[in-house]
Amino acid sequence: MxxxxxxxxxxxxxxxxxxxxxxxxxxxxxALEVMNDNRVASLPIVDDANRCLGMLSAxxxxxxxxxxxxxxxxxxxxxxIERELLLEHFGNVDFSDTLVDDLMTPLPFDVAPDAxxxxxxxxxxxxxxxxxxxxxxxxxxxGILSSMDIVRAVAxxx
Numbered sequence: 001m002x003x004x005x006x007x008x009x010x011x012x013x014x015x016x017x018x019x020x021x022x023x024x025x026x027x028x029x030x031a032l033e034v035m036n037d038n039r040v041a042s043l044p045i046v047d048d049a050n051r052c053l054g055m056l057s058a059x060x061x062x063x064x065x066x067x068x069x070x071x072x073x074x075x076x077x078x079x080x081i082e083r084e085l086l087l088e089h090f091g092n093v094d095f096s097d098t099l100v101d102d103l104m105t106p107l108p109f110d111v112a113p114d115a116x117x118x119x120x121x122x123x124x125x126x127x128x129x130x131x132x133x134x135x136x137x138x139x140x141x142x143g144i145l146s147s148m149d150i151v152r153a154v155a156x157x158x
Contacts, residue, residue: 011120011145012113014153015134019144021046024053028064028095028103031056042131044141045104052133052141054104064103065093110135113142121150 021044022031031043035058042057110133111120120132124147134142 007116007118009117009153010113011111011115011117011132011134014117014149015113015143015145016149017143019044021052021141022056022100023047024099024101024104026100028056028061028098028100031100032061032095035061043100044108044133044144045100046141050141051139052108052110052135053101054106055108055131055133056100056104057131060103060105061095064095064098068093108133110139111145112136117150117153120145121147124150 020034020038020040022034024045024047034043035041042055044052045054045056046052109123109127109129111123113134113136115123123132124130130147132145134145136142
């Protein structure tokens, strides 16, 4: 099998099209269910005009859970458990009174589908994020590029 040159690969080659998302008016409880059902650590917040307004991450929900009395420190010392899996432990924390719009990180970091994977990886490093929203034409939401998408591309290039 010929080796793939990562420098010539583009975001559109490895991104997740039609990624799951939530709306700004959804509750954090609903977002948590979507995260758990789809085993994802973050969700884009997309409005009715298909614009990505922000991102909601597992870290955002963990911080809210801690504010509401969940014992995050005790759960976080468990090595080998991914942060998104910790969310499954929050069945007793009520998030139904908080809208996604109130908790999301606005103005997410984005990337164009024709950007190179190298450019996208540099953007993730500079921004200290694991997910980039893929947009085109005035912020129209196309999907998500995760750090795992890039790692997978590297592994498949060998």
